[in-house]
Amino acid sequence: MAEFLLEAKNVSVTFGSGATKVEAVKNVSLTLRAGEPIGIVGESGSGKSTLARVLAGLQVPTEGEIFFNGEPVYKGAKSYTGEARRQVQMVFQDPYGSLNPQLTGLNAVAEAVRIHDKTNKELSETRALELLRRMGIAELDAIKKPRQLSGGQRQRVSVARALSASPTVLLADEPTSAIDQSAQAQLLNLFRGLLDDGLAIVLVSHDLGVIRYLTNRVYVMKDGVFVESGITEEIFNDPREEYTKILLASIPGTLGTAARQKLQQG
Amino acid sequence: MSTPNKPLIQIKDVVIGIPHKRRPTLIIVNNANFDINYGEMVGIVGESGSGKTMICRTMIGTLERRGGKILSGDVVFEGQSLATASESDWKKLRGKSIGYVPQSALAGPNPVLTIEAQLAEALRNTGDTKNIKARSKELLDLVKIRRVDTVMKQYPYQLSGGMRQRVMIACALATSPKLLIADEPTTGLDVTVQSQIMDLLKEIRSSMGTAIVLISHDLALIDEVCDRVVVMHAGATVEVGSVKDLEKPRHPYTIALNSSRIDIAEPGSELVTIKGSAPSVGEWNPGCRFADRCSIVQSDCRIGDHPALIGGSGTHQTACIHTELLERI
Numbered sequence: 217m218a219e220f221l222l223e224a225k226n227v228s229v230t231f232g233s234g235a236t237k238v239e240a241v242k243n244v245s246l247t248l249r250a251g252e253p254i255g256i257v258g259e260s261g262s263g264k265s266t267l268a269r270v271l272a273g274l275q276v277p278t279e280g281e282i283f284f285n286g287e288p289v290y291k292g293a294k295s296y297t298g299e300a301r302r303q304v305q306m307v308f309q310d311p312y313g314s315l316n317p318q319l320t321g322l323n324a325v326a327e328a329v330r331i332h333d334k335t336n337k338e339l340s341e342t343r344a345l346e347l348l349r350r351m352g353i354a355e356l357d358a359i360k361k362p363r364q365l366s367g368g369q370r371q372r373v374s375v376a377r378a379l380s381a382s383p384t385v386l387l388a389d390e391p392t393s394a395i396d397q398s399a400q401a402q403l404l405n406l407f408r409g410l411l412d413d414g415l416a417i418v419l420v421s422h423d424l425g426v427i428r429y430l431t432n433r434v435y436v437m438k439d440g441v442f443v444e445s446g447i448t449e450e451i452f453n454d455p456r457e458e459y460t461k462i463l464l465a466s467i468p469g470t471l472g473t474a475a476r477q478k479l480q481q482g
Numbered sequence: 483m484s485t486p487n488k489p490l491i492q493i494k495d496v497v498i499g500i501p502h503k504r505r506p507t508l509i510i511v512n513n514a515n516f517d518i519n520y521g522e523m524v525g526i527v528g529e530s531g532s533g534k535t536m537i538c539r540t541m542i543g544t545l546e547r548r549g550g551k552i553l554s555g556d557v558v559f560e561g562q563s564l565a566t567a568s569e570s571d572w573k574k575l576r577g578k579s580i581g582y583v584p585q586s587a588l589a590g591p592n593p594v595l596t597i598e599a600q601l602a603e604a605l606r607n608t609g610d611t612k613n614i615k616a617r618s619k620e621l622l623d624l625v626k627i628r629r630v631d632t633v634m635k636q637y638p639y640q641l642s643g644g645m646r647q648r649v650m651i652a653c654a655l656a657t658s659p660k661l662l663i664a665d666e667p668t669t670g671l672d673v674t675v676q677s678q679i680m681d682l683l684k685e686i687r688s689s690m691g692t693a694i695v696l697i698s699h700d701l702a703l704i705d706e707v708c709d710r711v712v713v714m715h716a717g718a719t720v721e722v723g724s725v726k727d728l729e730k731p732r733h734p735y736t737i738a739l740n741s742s743r744i745d746i747a748e749p750g751s752e753l754v755t756i757k758g759s760a761p762s763v764g765e766w767n768p769g770c771r772f773a774d775r776c777s778i779v780q781s782d783c784r785i786g787d788h789p790a791l792i793g794g795s796g797t798h799q800t801a802c803i804h805t806e807l808l809e810r811i
Contacts, residue, residue: 259672259673259674259675260642260643260671260672366530366531366759367530368759369759393670396529396530396699397529397699397700397701397739397742397743397744398529398738398739398742398755398756400742400744401742401744401753401754401755402753402755404744404753405752405753405755408750408752422672422673423673423744424673425702425744425745426744428744428749429744429747429749429750429753430749430750448749449749462674463673463674465677466673466674466676466677467673467702467745468673468676468677468680468700468702468703468705468706468707468745469701469702469703469705469706469743469745469746470702470745470746471702471745471746472677
């Protein structure tokens, strides 16, 4: 067993070439232990979603490699293969766009179960219902189509779908930014339950409140590089980089007040 | 000039419905009741579907375009009743005395017009068509856009989300409105941009004396920038008070909202969630619409109409009829 469940080594992602060349991710390295919650924060355009896509096996890095359980996963291939494909699952930002509008929550999850477990319709539906129930979606709501569900419910269906493969890593790209406060609290409670069950979570977000609440370690990303990383609590209490200080001072309410005072004092 | 503590706009027992040809009219807002004073910054909070945006539309007179109708009650702006105002009456107010910044910064500006053309359009609305170019530049300066000359010639797609939202605010300020309504102006924007936009709104308010309505579901944000808060649940105003008043909420819904706040929760602790989901529009039971989700619900909470705000003319009003039980939560 490798020390790290998931590891990114010197990963770079470049889009386009010549004058339109964009270096979205520049030589970043990241580690994730089994069962650990980590966060990636940064503004729009910092490259955090691209990095998440690389970790999820949806984007081939231009340079560098991802290791799953110590094994390189891309090896020049176009996407994750083998075990990593199943064990690293992703929840997307937009609960309105990431579910098939034609499928009920139950069918969407059952379809994913069939693909991963290769079981029949009946067994997959039983398992799907079980997953949905765990995410707080009752049978009554499970047979509804996405448009009949609230944003928070849709996001929980997405999480249930991601869990259908029994992953060991859940990558969540801004899972709470499109849903309102009480739905956010519900989702975060569920994430905590998943952590208790031993799942590792990579939370990508620009919401520092959510990062502080859920993660143990955090990587602060700006212009494609990590400007600071470390224990979440330490970074919140004593940020070293100017950028992190500004980011913390921007949080509305009590959380940002202390950071703002520190920033003003210089 | 601004007169503090005098209402600029009053929402009086407004009932909004969507009439339907075959089915009965769907009531979407009932018991909305609050004032906004001159130069005041007021936040409206509530879950999705609580009627925040509908109230917004009644204040800018675009309700009927979306099929809505004020069934009873009144909206009074500077003493003028607007419940039955015609489109031509509204044209004298909207984009003049009342400015509006829409929710989606990215889709807000017209994609095929340059920034200059959009500002010019807003400025022509004032009736004064002189020096439009110079005035446009002043507006962009006001919202702290740098490289004004370059930005004037650009199209919205060439600007970042934060810049686009600044342009929208500049358009809304073109006519020096007395009331600026901002519907979730920073949803989808980064925290750093959000804090810049909020600083800008605060500055506009103090330099121009504009009253600002900020609609948001982020309580922490409202706490930081607003003077007063209006809490909405299922189409009704359930609590109104100053930010300070709301530190000791007097409605179970506000208490629940406060305790689901992530910024004050201990990391890793169980977050308090509100039981169930807000009742769907048109599926409201008699009595208090929060009853099914409330932990201190009593039998008399489920009878009659939705309770009105109590607390008289005081600053802190609640629609909870059992405030004596709040300690149990």
